[in-house]
Amino acid sequence: MGKNDQTINSEKIQRMEDICRARGLSLTHQRLALLHSLIERTDHPTTDQLFDDLKESIQGLSRTTVYRILETFVRAGLVVKISSPQAKARFDANTSRHHHVSCLQCGQVADLEVSGFDLPSFPKNHPSGFQLYDYAITFSGLCLRCQHSSNQ
Ligand SMILES: [Zn+2]
Ligand SMILES: [Zn+2]
Numbered sequence: 445m446g447k448n449d450q451t452i453n454s455e456k457i458q459r460m461e462d463i464c465r466a467r468g469l470s471l472t473h474q475r476l477a478l479l480h481s482l483i484e485r486t487d488h489p490t491t492d493q494l495f496d497d498l499k500e501s502i503q504g505l506s507r508t509t510v511y512r513i514l515e516t517f518v519r520a521g522l523v524v525k526i527s528s529p530q531a532k533a534r535f536d537a538n539t540s541r542h543h544h545v546s547c548l549q550c551g552q553v554a555d556l557e558v559s560g561f562d563l564p565s566f567p568k569n570h571p572s573g574f575q576l577y578d579y580a581i582t583f584s585g586l587c588l589r590c591q592h593s594s595n596q
Contacts, residue, residue, distance in 0.1 A: 463522055478517075494510055541578070
Protein backbone atom coordinates (compact mmCIF):
# COMPACT_ATOMS: atom_id res chain seq x y z
CA MET A 445 0.00 0.00 0.00
CA GLY A 446 0.91 3.68 -0.02
CA LYS A 447 3.92 5.05 1.72
CA ASN A 448 3.45 7.16 4.78
CA ASP A 449 4.05 10.88 4.69
CA GLN A 450 7.31 10.62 6.52
CA THR A 451 8.82 8.31 3.89
CA ILE A 452 7.61 10.59 1.12
CA ASN A 453 9.08 13.62 2.89
CA SER A 454 12.44 12.01 3.48
CA GLU A 455 12.58 11.00 -0.18
CA LYS A 456 11.74 14.55 -1.11
CA ILE A 457 14.46 15.91 1.13
CA GLN A 458 16.91 13.43 -0.38
CA ARG A 459 15.97 14.56 -3.87
CA MET A 460 16.38 18.22 -2.94
CA GLU A 461 19.74 17.56 -1.36
CA ASP A 462 20.81 15.92 -4.61
CA ILE A 463 19.71 18.99 -6.57
CA CYS A 464 21.67 21.23 -4.21
CA ARG A 465 24.79 19.16 -4.68
CA ALA A 466 24.34 19.16 -8.45
CA ARG A 467 24.09 22.96 -8.42
CA GLY A 468 27.01 23.42 -6.09
CA LEU A 469 24.79 24.82 -3.34
CA SER A 470 26.30 23.91 -0.03
CA LEU A 471 23.74 22.63 2.44
CA THR A 472 24.44 24.62 5.53
CA HIS A 473 22.62 23.86 8.75
CA GLN A 474 20.32 26.83 8.15
CA ARG A 475 19.48 25.89 4.57
CA LEU A 476 18.78 22.31 5.56
CA ALA A 477 16.51 23.34 8.42
CA LEU A 478 14.59 25.65 6.11
CA LEU A 479 14.23 22.95 3.48
CA HIS A 480 12.81 20.55 6.07
CA SER A 481 10.41 23.13 7.36
CA LEU A 482 9.19 23.94 3.83
CA ILE A 483 8.62 20.31 2.97
CA GLU A 484 6.67 19.68 6.15
CA ARG A 485 4.32 22.61 5.59
CA THR A 486 1.81 22.41 2.78
CA ASP A 487 0.16 25.74 3.60
CA HIS A 488 2.48 27.87 1.46
CA PRO A 489 4.15 29.72 4.31
CA THR A 490 5.44 33.29 4.16
CA THR A 491 8.98 34.28 5.08
CA ASP A 492 7.70 35.39 8.49
CA GLN A 493 6.02 32.07 9.20
CA LEU A 494 9.15 30.13 8.29
CA PHE A 495 11.21 32.45 10.43
CA ASP A 496 8.85 31.82 13.37
CA ASP A 497 9.20 28.06 12.84
CA LEU A 498 12.96 28.19 13.04
CA LYS A 499 13.99 31.09 15.22
CA GLU A 500 13.91 28.99 18.42
CA SER A 501 16.03 26.18 17.05
CA ILE A 502 18.58 28.22 15.09
CA GLN A 503 20.53 30.70 17.11
CA GLY A 504 21.15 34.03 15.47
CA LEU A 505 18.79 33.41 12.56
CA SER A 506 17.37 36.60 11.09
CA ARG A 507 14.40 37.26 8.83
CA THR A 508 16.80 38.57 6.22
CA THR A 509 18.73 35.32 6.23
CA VAL A 510 15.53 33.32 5.81
CA TYR A 511 14.55 35.56 2.92
CA ARG A 512 17.94 35.24 1.26
CA ILE A 513 17.95 31.46 1.56
CA LEU A 514 14.45 31.30 0.10
CA GLU A 515 15.50 33.41 -2.87
CA THR A 516 18.45 31.07 -3.39
CA PHE A 517 16.13 28.08 -3.33
CA VAL A 518 13.81 29.73 -5.84
CA ARG A 519 16.68 30.41 -8.23
CA ALA A 520 17.88 26.82 -7.86
CA GLY A 521 14.39 25.57 -8.71
CA LEU A 522 13.92 23.90 -5.31
CA VAL A 523 11.02 26.03 -4.25
CA VAL A 524 8.30 27.97 -6.03
CA LYS A 525 7.51 31.52 -5.04
CA ILE A 526 3.85 32.45 -5.19
CA SER A 527 2.88 36.06 -5.41
CA SER A 528 -0.45 36.91 -3.89
CA PRO A 529 -2.60 40.03 -3.95
CA GLN A 530 -1.44 40.62 -0.38
CA ALA A 531 2.09 41.68 -1.19
CA LYS A 532 3.58 38.92 0.97
CA ALA A 533 5.27 36.24 -1.10
CA ARG A 534 4.64 32.65 -0.15
CA PHE A 535 6.76 29.62 -0.77
CA ASP A 536 5.92 26.11 -1.89
CA ALA A 537 8.22 23.09 -1.85
CA ASN A 538 5.94 21.38 -4.34
CA THR A 539 7.62 22.32 -7.60
CA SER A 540 5.39 20.29 -9.89
CA ARG A 541 3.25 22.81 -11.71
CA HIS A 542 -0.10 23.35 -10.02
CA HIS A 543 -2.58 26.15 -9.53
CA HIS A 544 -3.25 28.17 -6.42
CA VAL A 545 -6.04 30.20 -4.95
CA SER A 546 -5.35 33.13 -2.70
CA CYS A 547 -7.89 34.50 -0.23
CA LEU A 548 -8.39 38.24 -0.71
CA GLN A 549 -9.23 38.73 2.94
CA CYS A 550 -6.90 36.59 5.06
CA GLY A 551 -4.23 35.93 2.45
CA GLN A 552 -4.10 32.16 2.85
CA VAL A 553 -2.96 30.29 -0.24
CA ALA A 554 -4.14 26.79 -1.10
CA ASP A 555 -3.59 24.36 -3.95
CA LEU A 556 -6.47 24.30 -6.39
CA GLU A 557 -7.47 21.85 -9.05
CA VAL A 558 -9.63 23.40 -11.74
CA SER A 559 -10.55 21.53 -14.87
CA GLY A 560 -10.07 23.40 -18.12
CA PHE A 561 -6.93 25.05 -16.86
CA ASP A 562 -4.53 22.23 -17.55
CA LEU A 563 -1.02 23.27 -18.20
CA PRO A 564 -0.80 24.64 -21.74
CA SER A 565 2.67 24.25 -23.20
CA PHE A 566 4.65 27.39 -23.92
CA PRO A 567 7.65 28.28 -26.09
CA LYS A 568 10.94 28.18 -24.19
CA ASN A 569 12.38 30.83 -26.46
CA HIS A 570 9.95 33.65 -26.88
CA PRO A 571 10.17 36.19 -29.74
CA SER A 572 10.51 38.89 -27.06
CA GLY A 573 13.95 37.54 -26.30
CA PHE A 574 12.92 36.19 -22.93
CA GLN A 575 13.79 32.65 -22.12
CA LEU A 576 10.71 31.24 -20.45
CA TYR A 577 11.09 28.81 -17.58
CA ASP A 578 7.74 28.58 -15.97
CA TYR A 579 4.41 30.20 -15.37
CA ALA A 580 1.85 30.18 -12.61
CA ILE A 581 -1.88 30.64 -12.33
CA THR A 582 -3.21 32.09 -9.10
CA PHE A 583 -6.93 32.52 -8.63
CA SER A 584 -8.27 34.91 -6.05
CA GLY A 585 -11.39 34.63 -3.94
CA LEU A 586 -12.66 34.25 -0.42
CA CYS A 587 -11.93 31.16 1.66
CA LEU A 588 -14.75 29.41 3.53
CA ARG A 589 -13.88 31.00 6.84
CA CYS A 590 -13.77 34.52 5.39
CA GLN A 591 -17.08 34.00 3.53
CA HIS A 592 -18.71 33.19 6.86
CA SER A 593 -17.10 36.04 8.73
CA SER A 594 -18.26 38.58 6.12
CA ASN A 595 -21.83 37.24 6.22
CA GLN A 596 -22.27 38.15 9.85
ZN1 LIG B 1 -9.72 33.87 4.03
ZN1 LIG C 1 1.03 24.73 -3.92
